[in-house]
Amino acid sequence: MVTYGLQAVYREAILTPADLQFWEQDRIKKRAREIVTQRAQGFMTLAFSSIHFRELRDAVARAAEELSTRPDEDLDYFWSARRGVPTYYAPLFLGVRRKSYLRSASLESVGEGLALHLLEDRVRHGDIFALELFCRPLGSTPDLMMYYRSDPSRLALVEAKATEKQELNGVLTEAVTQLLEVFQGWQNHRDLRHTHGFAVATSIFTPGTFVVSVLKTVFTP
């Protein structure tokens, strides 16, 4: 496939000191769920319609934690396999949990690449994104550290998640949970008012199309 459909929505949520006061996992998750399902506002459909496979490969090469040189081909095989078309091997499912055959090896990499692709945008949504990659921490959260082109002193911590399922709120909540944990430590080093959080969730449920939900958190003391 040469181009893939790209449907993206954007919301913002206010982060308060109360969101960062708990250390118990279940309470952090509860806060994250509340942010995703109740507090996120300003729903906006972003003006993206497609991504070229070379753009996807380039973004994945720069953002992904693991090497994935041709994520587009992995996805094409994944979508074909899901339709029942045999790929390299016949589907062999032994009932082992979390070892489903229908899982794309490039799933996480694609989620990270798409997060970079959207947030780097300086053409369609230069007013809300136009971020630049600062570094890609390996083996730790967040997935990407970025800064605003207009003001390099303002940072953005990005957590990307991807799922084969259609529903995005679950993975978005996971991403916000991890961001809350990072911000709990980050506030010891930096003024949170100058650091935004971006939770980016991607669904590859629909063949040939990426559905992405971006949630930006802005800290207000």
Added chain:
Amino acid sequence: MKKIALLAQWAGDFKTAQVEYDRLFTESLDEGDPVEARLLVTPGAVCELVSSIEQGEAHPVELLKEIIARKEAQIRSRFAGKDQSKAEGEDLIREMLEAGRQVAQAVRDLMPDSNAGENRAEQHKRDTPLQLVSNERFVSVHSHPRGLETRSYYRADITVDLEATKERLIQQAGATFTGQTDRMLEVEVLGELLEIFIDGRVRWVSEPQDPNRVGKLVLEIGSKLVLRA
């Protein structure tokens, strides 16, 4: 600027990346910003190491120790004095030493006994990518499973006017375009596809051929990019 350091790394221009990281690291120390310094110290050391290996450094682990020691002295001199400041400096040094150990181990794993079984000079000549520079455009040509991979970037934060570039390349280079988005052009050159990105990066994967030829061709195409004001 952080962007130049990252672009330079992408293109394999490790010397420029090192200079940028070192400058940013020194700035962050001068501004008393240990968080920023933490994020910059290891990439700078790694870029200096890689750049030296490309220039034929035979003892990379020893060189890494020297680089770390130099940066440690720089941190100690900057954070000497007040207790809180000193503690921040010690934290930074501890993290840098740990990162240095990981990098040294990676070097040992990736370059085990590099002198064994082969003439080192020959090996170095074969493995070192071709690099060309002209008017701030840098080009490197690496080996690739399909032949050669050429990567190029411009040593400034630029935005390419893709529409105007497309017109110019059609008129002046007889280029054929096979794809275009708002951030990328896909150009057919000598039967192979070349990618031009909005931030000035150019990437080309081509069949095995003279690296000088592809390097100069990418340099030529790079010189024709139209930049936005």
